[in-house]
Amino acid sequence: MRGVVVAAALLLAAAGAAQAGPDLGNWRVDAASDGQVTASLYATNKLITGNGALGYSPVLTLACRPDGEPRWSEWLQLNDAVSASRKITMSVMVDGTSKFDESWSVGPRGKLLVREGDDGIKRLVSANRLLLSWRFGLLSGRGEADFDLAGLSEAVGQIAASCNTDPP
Template identity: 85%
Template structure:
């Protein structure tokens, strides 16, 4: 009898825990900032080797919405190595297994952040499973590539939009 009660208690605890669990964002980390910005970040599945060649790192893709102000939505790619461009860079983009296309991204802080403003970039990702970004570090320095598995993104964007009091892209 004690085993039956223990099993029933465990089953009830599991059911309650599942009911209390929040939405599944996959590997996305959603954060609400006190600065009026809500972000969702994801590490790339691949590693880039740093300039010295000794260490590797995964670039981080971050999507953001703002409670007020423009642009309402933006995305950025955080790198450990800087690109040599100063203002704009051409990013090659492939969503799922579709065709590759180019976009213009702004070069941010010390060349280690690539930024694209607007909801259209995020809108194309909502129903996607995979994103592949590719860019040149410089004329002679080769290309960088970041591969992202987007599981949980639509839930993360829904949470972000609710937190920002706006419609999802």
């Protein structure tokens, strides 16, 4: 019986220690072997795949590289490719304010959209919601990803500390 009480006490202590850290919301923080640190978040909405059979949530990733420039970047990972080859125009809306357009690079196989630099991350740190919208192709329609940014400032603080730099 004493062993059960000790195990329960250790479990409660571990749960308390796990809750003592910052609240990252739904953000997942990871470190790669090359030292790059990322924080990723699934969109709250689903996009239907090209064949219409399944839906998926795009993933927004914020990344910090400890060496090199640019140090910070944002990625949007998709399951369906966009038809653009180098750049794509992304419509951005932060906290429901007016939309503005940005140029994002198209990554491998058109399934990764990338924006380098810390200015995009800077504007998100105090935000609650992010809406991204883009065209898949001339006749293919638009994609839209809606993100609940709860825990973002804590996630950015954690990846900046792991990356040994100041948050944007």
